[in-house]
Amino acid sequence: MIDKKIWDDIVLYLVSKEVINEVAYQIWFKDLDIEFENSNVKITFPNSLTKEKFCSGYADIIKKTLYDFNKEEINFEFFVKDENKKNIEELKNKELNPNVETKKNKKEEKIIKPNYNEITNFNQINYLNPRYTFENFVIGKNNQFCAAAALRVAQAPGQHMNPLFIYGGVGLGKTHILQAIANYIIANQSNLKILYMHVEQFIDEFIYSLKNEQMNSFRMKFRHADILLLDDVQYLEQKDASMEMFFHTFNSLYQAQKQMVFTCDKPPKDLKDFEERVRNRMEWGLTVQITPPDYETRVAILQKMCEYEKRKVDEKILHFIAKNVKSSIRELESALIKVIAYCDIFKIDINTLGLEQAKEILKDQFKYIDETKIIQIDDIIRKVAETFKVSTYDIKSKKRNASISRARNVAMYLCRELTSASTTEIGLSFGGKDHTTIIHACKKISDLMKDDELLRISIEGMIKDLTS
Numbered sequence: 001m002i003d004k005k006i007w008d009d010i011v012l013y014l015v016s017k018e019v020i021n022e023v024a025y026q027i028w029f030k031d032l033d034i035e036f037e038n039s040n041v042k043i044t045f046p047n048s049l050t051k052e053k054f055c056s057g058y059a060d061i062i063k064k065t066l067y068d069f070n071k072e073e074i075n076f077e078f079f080v081k082d083e084n085k086k087n088i089e090e091l092k093n094k095e096l097n098p099n100v101e102t103k104k105n106k107k108e109e110k111i112i113k114p115n116y117n118e119i120t121n122f123n124q125i126n127y128l129n130p131r132y133t134f135e136n137f138v139i140g141k142n143n144q145f146c147a148a149a150a151l152r153v154a155q156a157p158g159q160h161m162n163p164l165f166i167y168g169g170v171g172l173g174k175t176h177i178l179q180a181i182a183n184y185i186i187a188n189q190s191n192l193k194i195l196y197m198h199v200e201q202f203i204d205e206f207i208y209s210l211k212n213e214q215m216n217s218f219r220m221k222f223r224h225a226d227i228l229l230l231d232d233v234q235y236l237e238q239k240d241a242s243m244e245m246f247f248h249t250f251n252s253l254y255q256a257q258k259q260m261v262f263t264c265d266k267p268p269k270d271l272k273d274f275e276e277r278v279r280n281r282m283e284w285g286l287t288v289q290i291t292p293p294d295y296e297t298r299v300a301i302l303q304k305m306c307e308y309e310k311r312k313v314d315e316k317i318l319h320f321i322a323k324n325v326k327s328s329i330r331e332l333e334s335a336l337i338k339v340i341a342y343c344d345i346f347k348i349d350i351n352t353l354g355l356e357q358a359k360e361i362l363k364d365q366f367k368y369i370d371e372t373k374i375i376q377i378d379d380i381i382r383k384v385a386e387t388f389k390v391s392t393y394d395i396k397s398k399k400r401n402a403s404i405s406r407a408r409n410v411a412m413y414l415c416r417e418l419t420s421a422s423t424t425e426i427g428l429s430f431g432g433k434d435h436t437t438i439i440h441a442c443k444k445i446s447d448l449m450k451d452d453e454l455l456r457i458s459i460e461g462m463i464k465d466l467t468s
């Protein structure tokens with residue numbers, strides 16, 4: 001039996017694990033036309049492109065996660081709105097122009113084209129998570145300076161601190177605070193034109209415009225923005241042409257005193273593969289860091305989340321989660337969502353859920369429960385990234401570059417060795433990799449360690465650091 005509540009829990013859980021990214025969630029999942037009937041899930045998509053995207057990217061992982069939770073198989077049935085109408089039109093077109101091959105059209109259909117029809121197409125509310133507001137952002141010692149600077153920028157964009165550069169580790173609230181600026185401005189001064197985007201979208205649009213000779217439109221789009229909010233700028237590393245474009249965009253917005261805010265996983269000085277002049281520009285304004293939250297802030301974040309989700313969860317459970325998850329707020333949320341999802345699936349009244357039951361539900365989430373040292377997947381990823389001098393994002397990505405693959409395999413191996421998470425759980429934490437990928441990685445590393453002395457020493461060193 002699956003219903004809307006369980007579906008929402010599973011999707012939220014996958015968002016918290018970053019298997020479904022925020023933008024994908026806002027675009028593909030938020031307004032799905034979906035019906036549930038026992039184990040059948042019927043989804044009607046607005047067009048075949050969204051259907052294809054859903055089938056190739058998410059259907060399997062949702063099935064598998066649900067199975068992991070309650071050993072239930074679900075069946076999908078997919079429909080496309082107006083499919084018949086579309087097919088008839090296609091047939092008609094073919095009849096009229098029998099020589100026109102649809103291959104080209106098909107290829108183009110897969111690329112999400114930037115919308116240049118209206119250069120005033122700003123404030124893309126679609127991409128913003130309505131939960132990411134200042135009100136929902138819990139302030140602690142770890143982020144108070146950053147939150148104050150962000151609020152100041154939202155209240156008076158372009159006037160102080162330009163650019164505002166926010167950096168910190170994975171899952172600490174950078175995207176939340178960046179979108180809070182956009183949500184605040186939209187709520188208060190909607191005449192300002194905001195461009196919020198992940199830097200990969202910037203790169204994609206740039207490449208698309210270059211290929212399709214639309215560079216003017218691309219430039220216009222940015223030149224007309226009042227505020228540019230760019231998430232995860234570390235992805236610009238080694239993208240020379242995009243970096244050049246970024247440099248010019250920066251200059252023109254800066255000269256026009258338009259506000260820019262960037263987030264990044266490291267401080268500007270550590271952006272080693274950035275051109276010197278671009279790195280310099282990043283430091284012109286104010287640089288603020290977000291660090292991991294302390295215990296009290298972690299509890300407050302969990303309470304805030306329960307409030308938002310309108311669930312009452314025993315304080316003891318919240319304290320237990322806060323005690324065990326230290327490094328990433330995303331992991332913190334993910335533990336809470338897991339508890340909520342279990343209660344929904346097994347029809348347990350969450351109000352009455354006791355600590356012992358919660359521990360049982362979360363037993364795969366942490367190892368060494370109730371012991372002082374608990375090793376989390378994110379701690380391992382961070383340690384391996386540091387050792388191999390790659391970014392944590394790279395480790396979770398699909399990049400196949402040799403040094404990144406090696407680091408990723410080692411991280412997967414260490415997760416198997418040092419946590420009690422299942423291979424499926426580990427896969428989810430690595431951006432939705434299949435459990436067989438984890439098994440292969442572990443075998444590969446243990447084989448390599450037999451011959452490669454340096455690798456073995458390095459892995460043993462990491463194990464020592466992580467467990468001491």
Ligand code: ADP
Nearest residue numbers: 136137138170171172173174175176301329330
């Ligand atoms: P990052 O971009 O740094 O990887 P996110 O902004 O995606 O991290 O945050 C991960 C999750 O943690 C989000 O769901 C976000 O709402 C939540 N979160 C982070 N910091 C806070 C905070 N201070 N208060 C409430 N929720 C937070």
Ligand code: MG
Nearest residue numbers: 174175176231
């Ligand atoms: Mg982020």
